[in-house]
Ligand code: FE
Ligand code: FE
């Protein structure tokens with residue numbers, strides 16, 4: 030009887046996990062074997078490949094968010110904002126390229142299926158307002174940068190055995206911190 034109640038209890042606990050599985054992001058997707066080729070034998074390398082693909086998803090979504098934001102932004106200081114948004118979009122694309130090189134060196138593959146970008150991403154994509162309101166666009170991108178900064182700070186604690194990667198993460202983190210500062214500066218003037 031006690032075993033039965035215990036089993037019943039476990040099943041009840043598992044129901045929300047099964048239902049909301051799709052919403053439980055990054056941590057659970059680390060278990061996703063996709064994009065890690067069978068030739069990768071080290072457990073640590075596999076983990077790094079999966080983390081780097083989360084970062085690549087974030088970078089591409091950030092790239093698009095900046096790119097499309099620059100096309101529609103309006104309001105006073107729009108010209109100043111466009112300059113910054115375009116520059117940041119290019120930085121995010123460069124970050125994605127840096128991270129991809131490390132993934133390939135480790136024996137993994139960068140995300141191949143476009144639909145996986147939003148599934149694997151840790152920071153997600155924030156849809157810009159149709160109005161192109163400058164304040165909202167800046168705030169959304171600042172939120173994205175804060176998420177990226179948190180992610181890369183955490184990633185830095187996990188890549189000590191990967192010297193070249195660690196150096197690149199430090200460079201990327203500095204860029205993200207600069208992005209947050211630049212956007213905040215414009216937002217304070219709007
Ligand atoms: Fe970036
Ligand atoms: Fe950034």
Ligand code: MG
Nearest residue numbers: 113116208211
């Ligand atoms: Mg900038």
